[in-house]
Amino acid sequence: MTNNENKKIRQRVRIRFRKEGDLRLIGHRDLVRTVERAIRRAGVQLSMTEGFHPKARLGFPLALSVGIAGQQEVMEIEFSEIVEVESLTNLLTAEFPKGLTIEDLQLVPEGTKKAKVAKVVYEVPIPDEQQETARQAALSLMNQSECMITRAGRTKPIDLRANLVALEIEDGQLRIEQTTSAAAMASPRDVLNQLGLTELEKLGHHLTRTQVQLVAT
Numbered sequence: 240m241t242n243n244e245n246k247k248i249r250q251r252v253r254i255r256f257r258k259e260g261d262l263r264l265i266g267h268r269d270l271v272r273t274v275e276r277a278i279r280r281a282g283v284q285l286s287m288t289e290g291f292h293p294k295a296r297l298g299f300p301l302a303l304s305v306g307i308a309g310q311q312e313v314m315e316i317e318f319s320e321i322v323e324v325e326s327l328t329n330l331l332t333a334e335f336p337k338g339l340t341i342e343d344l345q346l347v348p349e350g351t352k353k354a355k356v357a358k359v360v361y362e363v364p365i366p367d368e369q370q371e372t373a374r375q376a377a378l379s380l381m382n383q384s385e386c387m388i389t390r391a392g393r394t395k396p397i398d399l400r401a402n403l404v405a406l407e408i409e410d411g412q413l414r415i416e417q418t419t420s421a422a423a424m425a426s427p428r429d430v431l432n433q434l435g436l437t438e439l440e441k442l443g444h445h446l447t448r449t450q451v452q453l454v455a456t
Contacts, residue, residue: 262338286317360450399425
């Protein structure tokens, strides 16, 4: 048997998907389990890690917090069989639950690094009566060189301003644009709190991650 015959099949795909509706209320671990079960029901063979406790080669470059919807989320899956893109899209779409929708599915060339997020954008609707106050608070925050905040259970403060690229209100929507980093960074909810908009979600105005920009490879 030749080396080529011994080589295991590993086909990696990158999926852009939407997570919305009631599904935005499940946590990241539940999402991973949901996707893995859907793949198994679809009858496609997942590639597994080595060792005593093998795990599916299924990854998300940036988890989405509970309660936040996503419009351009990213996952990468590795399979141990070759499946055509159109066929795989149809198989997974048939098994994914309501609220989990494939927007795009592409093969990842061999040797390509795993997806890494460079920038994200969140949006949330702002009631008319709060827009002007929120706009002024946003301008004030963007004019600061730093804005140190603390979180419960964390002793070291976080600079909310460090990763904040843009903060603006347009057409009734607050748009939060952030770069990502390996260090601890502020969440969009931290930004809402800083702007005096903590109660927005309790009033039914949920956040949506509208863009996930990957590092160029």
